[in-house]
Amino acid sequence: MNMTSDISAPATPLPATTVASRSNPVHARPAIELQDASVIFGKGDQAVTALTPTTLKMERGDFLALVGPSGCGKSTILRLASNLIQPSSGNVLLGGREAAAKELRIGMAFQNPTMLPWRSIEKNVMLPLKIVEPFKRTFQRDRKGAYRDRVHALLEQVGLKDFAGHFPWQLSGGMLQRANLCRALIHDPDLLLLDEPFGALDQFTREELWQVLQDLYLDRQPTVLLVTHDLREAGFLARRICVMSARPGRVISDRAVTMPQPRDISVIYSPDFVEMTQGLRELIAQIRK
Amino acid sequence: MTETNKIRSMSFSLILGFFLMWEVLCIMLNVSDLILPRPSEIAVTLWTRFPVLWPHILQTLYSTLTGFSLGVIIGVSIGVLIGTSRVAYGVAYPLLVGFSSIPKVAVVPIFVLWFGSGTTPAILTAMVICVFPIVVNISTGLATTEPDLEDVLKTLGASKSEILWNVGLPRTMPYFFASLKVAITLSFVGAVLSETVASNRGIGNVMMTASSNFQVSLVFAGLIVLALMGVALYAFFSFLESRVTGWATRGNDIAVT
Numbered sequence: 102m103n104m105t106s107d108i109s110a111p112a113t114p115l116p117a118t119t120v121a122s123r124s125n126p127v128h129a130r131p132a133i134e135l136q137d138a139s140v141i142f143g144k145g146d147q148a149v150t151a152l153t154p155t156t157l158k159m160e161r162g163d164f165l166a167l168v169g170p171s172g173c174g175k176s177t178i179l180r181l182a183s184n185l186i187q188p189s190s191g192n193v194l195l196g197g198r199e200a201a202a203k204e205l206r207i208g209m210a211f212q213n214p215t216m217l218p219w220r221s222i223e224k225n226v227m228l229p230l231k232i233v234e235p236f237k238r239t240f241q242r243d244r245k246g247a248y249r250d251r252v253h254a255l256l257e258q259v260g261l262k263d264f265a266g267h268f269p270w271q272l273s274g275g276m277l278q279r280a281n282l283c284r285a286l287i288h289d290p291d292l293l294l295l296d297e298p299f300g301a302l303d304q305f306t307r308e309e310l311w312q313v314l315q316d317l318y319l320d321r322q323p324t325v326l327l328v329t330h331d332l333r334e335a336g337f338l339a340r341r342i343c344v345m346s347a348r349p350g351r352v353i354s355d356r357a358v359t360m361p362q363p364r365d366i367s368v369i370y371s372p373d374f375v376e377m378t379q380g381l382r383e384l385i386a387q388i389r390k
Numbered sequence: 391m392t393e394t395n396k397i398r399s400m401s402f403s404l405i406l407g408f409f410l411m412w413e414v415l416c417i418m419l420n421v422s423d424l425i426l427p428r429p430s431e432i433a434v435t436l437w438t439r440f441p442v443l444w445p446h447i448l449q450t451l452y453s454t455l456t457g458f459s460l461g462v463i464i465g466v467s468i469g470v471l472i473g474t475s476r477v478a479y480g481v482a483y484p485l486l487v488g489f490s491s492i493p494k495v496a497v498v499p500i501f502v503l504w505f506g507s508g509t510t511p512a513i514l515t516a517m518v519i520c521v522f523p524i525v526v527n528i529s530t531g532l533a534t535t536e537p538d539l540e541d542v543l544k545t546l547g548a549s550k551s552e553i554l555w556n557v558g559l560p561r562t563m564p565y566f567f568a569s570l571k572v573a574i575t576l577s578f579v580g581a582v583l584s585e586t587v588a589s590n591r592g593i594g595n596v597m598m599t600a601s602s603n604f605q606v607s608l609v610f611a612g613l614i615v616l617a618l619m620g621v622a623l624y625a626f627f628s629f630l631e632s633r634v635t636g637w638a639t640r641g642n643d644i645a646v647t
């Protein structure tokens with residue numbers, strides 16, 4: 102059954118629609134689409150279901166926040182979307198194609214900031230420019246010039262300007278997460294996958310970075326899939342919030358956040374906002390029982 | 391005086407004390423210089439015979455370094471090959487372990503048989519003896535690379551070779567340099583050994599000839615030269631290691647102001 106859908110899937114999108122789809126979002130091909138995708142690790146007795154068949158669709162330029170209890174499969178969805186793992190059943194389409202086709206430029210921030218310990222922060226953040234086209238082409242020429250300035254500008258935005266030359270072990274957990282975010286953004290990705298990127302930060306830095314992320318989002322309009330445990334974070338940043346049930350998870354609620362963007366940080370104290378997060382909190386409290 | 395300086399001066403005193411003790415005991419116990427010459431005699435021999443020893447020092451150094459370089463090239467190639475492929479790792483490991491458990495002295499007669507005595511068997515012995523530790527370290531380093539680090543590159547769509555260059559190999563450098571320190575010492579041993587058995591050049595041969603002519607203090611002078619060369623080679627690669635893989639030994643230097 103899966104075999105047939107695998108084969109037929111790439112045939113569906115028409116190449117000619119690429120240009121039109123950007124200007125006409127209603128008919129755009131979705132940026133990510135999970136079609137009954139499930140993930141099972143291991144075999145036989147050892148098998149762990151990380152994700153029961155899940156269907157999730159994201160339009161280009163959308164900002165979706167994924168919330169849910171620990172272990173429900175949120176990171177697994179991100180790993181599917183970034184093509185790090187293949188679904189055990191179902192399909193994962195990126196930009197309307199099989200994930201392996203790599204039509205989209207992906208930026209990902211993992212749950213733990215995986216900085217390469219032998220590279221300075223600056224060189225870590227610059228890494229995507231060395232790997233991803235079209236930046237890769239002129240990497241040798243630009244790494245001491247234009248790319249370096251680009252990295253420094255981004256580091257300055259998150260308050261890490263003075264730490265560009267430091268090594269990862271010389272930074273605190275929160276600082277590493279900020280660098281992690283920079284690395285996910287430096288190559289101007291079409292699709293941004295963020296796994297609890299602000300987890301280890303204090304409230305003030307966190308709110309500051311929400312605004313940084315919002316600005317970057319509104320500026321460049323990538324498709325963003327953000328996993329978070331913080332309902333206020335989800336409400337402040339996202340256009341759409343999906344709630345997942347406990348392990349093995351699936352999406353049980355999918356609602357839009359209609360407040361206009363850009364949002365001011367004070368919005369999180371407005372009655373509408375409080376009401377929305379309260380609703381989500383009750384929903385999650387229910388599914389935990 | 392800082393802690394390290396203290397330790398340094400103590401170990402210097404220990405070395406000095408060792409030679410003093412040797413000198414004094416030889417005089418007190420009236421040891422014949424045909425059995426154990428005094429350090430002062432050895433030093434004099436070293437000084438007067440140095441012009442004769444010098445070409446042999448260069449010869450031994452040449453054999454060691456040539457064999458070592460070949461060994462590094464072969465070791466790194468095999469290590470990368472079996473470290474990046476799980477299958478190759480499983481298939482090749484038993485054979486490698488088999489090779490490594492052969493005492494390397496045993497290959498000298500074979501090399502002499504094939505290439506005659508001289509420089510070639512010394513180089514080849516130095517080579518085979520150092521390949522294995524390099525292979526083991528490179529392949530373990532690559533095979534144990536944290537998947538998290540590789541994932542960073544995979545999400546960016548990096549190719550296999552890009553992952554190897556940007557994650558696998560840098561991560562393996564500390565292992566590689568640790569193995570180089572071991573390997574250079576082994577190569578040195580291998581080269582000297584082969585010279586001793588089958589060559590008419592090199593420090594190993596000088597010692598052998600001196601021994602059969604009862605030039606005891608020259609034998610010991612050769613030994614001192616070998617010790618100094620061994621230490622110098624080891625120190626050089628230690629220094630290189632600390633320069634290249636400083637990130638692996640994170641500092642805990644707390645500034646006191």
Ligand SMILES: Nc1ncnc2c1ncn2[C@@H]1O[C@H](COP(=O)(O)OP(=O)(O)OP(=O)(O)O)[C@@H](O)[C@H]1O
Nearest residue numbers: 142149150151170171172173174175176177178348
């Ligand atoms: N490599 C793996 N092998 C086996 N089981 C796994 C693996 N990765 C994840 N799992 C299992 O899949 C389930 C979902 O994991 P996932 O990391 O997606 O959870 P999560 O929603 O991100 O949780 P958290 O909020 O704590 O990060 C977990 O129960 C976990 O035990």
Ligand SMILES: [Mg+2]
Nearest residue numbers: 175176212296
């Ligand atoms: Mg997770």
